[in-house]
Amino acid sequence: MNAATNDLSVHRGGCHCGRVRFEVDAPAAIEALECHCSICRMSGYLHLIVPASRFRLLSGGDALVDYTFNTGVAKHRFCRHCGIKPFYVPRSHPDGIDVNVRCLDPDTVSAITVSFFDDADRDRATAAVAHLTAS
Numbered sequence: 001m002n003a004a005t006n007d008l009s010v011h012r013g014g015c016h017c018g019r020v021r022f023e024v025d026a027p028a029a030i031e032a033l034e035c036h037c038s039i040c041r042m043s044g045y046l047h048l049i050v051p052a053s054r055f056r057l058l059s060g061g062d063a064l065v066d067y068t069f070n071t072g073v074a075k076h077r078f079c080r081h082c083g084i085k086p087f088y089v090p091r092s093h094p095d096g097i098d099v100n101v102r103c104l105d106p107d108t109v110s111a112i113t114v115s116f117f118d119d120a121d122r123d124r125a126t127a128a129v130a131h132l133t134a135s
Helices: 038-043 119-128
Strands: 008-014 021-027 029-035 047-051 055-059 064-067 075-079 087-089 096-100 111-117
Touching: 021 029, 021 047, 021 096, 029 038
Parallel strands: 029 111
Antiparallel strands: 008 021, 021 055, 029 047, 047 096, 064 075, 075 087, 087 096
């Protein structure tokens, strides 16, 4: 375990109806991204991108439905019952998981800092936030 891994907390979260539950290893003080692409802007998604190895689906896999658009790389996962997207596979990091910070249970989150992600210049914006997804 490296030093960065030692500073991680186990956060739990899920969808609105509670059928989908997950846990993710991330710092207690979360650095989230706010993207202004069409789907993120319309849904109010706050991004926490982590390596897939730091994400565990606890329940509700059978309640999830996928939605893709544009390039089809991102796999948007919604609860078929309540319509909430608690996490998805992002286009910018297809080997990772993007957790919606707004879907985390608040008891393990000490602070949230939000930075803007400029989807109009995706390559530059992705490079600028690479440190947030380092394993």
